[in-house]
Amino acid sequence: MAHRLDALDRKILELVIADARVPFLEVARACNVSGAAIHQRIQKLTTLGILKGSQFNIDPEKIGYETCAYIGLYLKDPEKFDEVVEELRKIPEVVECHYTTGGFDMFIKIYAYNNHHLLTVIHDKLQPLGLSRSETIISFNEAINRPIAILEPEEDEEADL
Numbered sequence: 001m002a003h004r005l006d007a008l009d010r011k012i013l014e015l016v017i018a019d020a021r022v023p024f025l026e027v028a029r030a031c032n033v034s035g036a037a038i039h040q041r042i043q044k045l046t047t048l049g050i051l052k053g054s055q056f057n058i059d060p061e062k063i064g065y066e067t068c069a070y071i072g073l074y075l076k077d078p079e080k081f082d083e084v085v086e087e088l089r090k091i092p093e094v095v096e097c098h099y100t101t102g103g104f105d106m107f108i109k110i111y112a113y114n115n116h117h118l119l120t121v122i123h124d125k126l127q128p129l130g131l132s133r134s135e136t137i138i139s140f141n142e143a144i145n146r147p148i149a150i151l152e153p154e155e156d157e158e159a160d161l
Contacts, residue, residue: 003048005150008033012041013050013150020054065111067118068139072104076132081105084129091125093117104135 005013008031015027024042028035045051060068075084088094088108096109112118115138126134 003050005050009041009045009050010150010152012038013045016042016051016054017147017150060111064113066114067112068142069110069112069118070137070139071108071110071122071126072100072135073106073108073126074103074132074134075105076130078105080130087129091121093121093125 011031012027015022015030024038025035028038031038042051046053073084075081084106085097088097093110093112094108095111098107100107110118110121112121118136118138122134122136
């Protein structure tokens with residue numbers, strides 16, 4: 001269920017999304033409220049699961065991962081979905097896994113050092129999980145990578161909240 005954000009929540013989220021290391025007092029000044037109020041709001045947003053911690057973002061290419069691939073997986077036995085997801089968690093090259101609509105049983109994102117490494121991951125790590133087949137799309141370049149925008153809901157959307 002979606003939580004309704006007020007103007008202060010939206011402003012706080014905009015600031016911490018732009019820089020997760022921004023001091024709470026700086027956020028408080030920008031929002032014209034006390035540091036304690038910001039601390040409480042951040043705690044509330046975290047408890048609600050809206051904020052899920054903070055992290056440093058690593059550029060995979062800068063540490064040698066030259067190949068980014070998206071792979072649609074078709075399982076021989078779709079009832080083994082949860083087991084396959086648990087096995088995918090053990091494969092460090094897999095950075096995302098999505099339940100999707102459409103033909104795929106699941107859709108994953110992988111980083112590999114190069115195309116040969118990607119082939120090895122698919123052959124040696126993914127195929128043994130019980131795939132009937134897979135479809136791989138290699139990304140040449142990431143054109144957009146940004147966090148979700150903190151927008152004010154439209155009036156008709158507000159009625160639904």
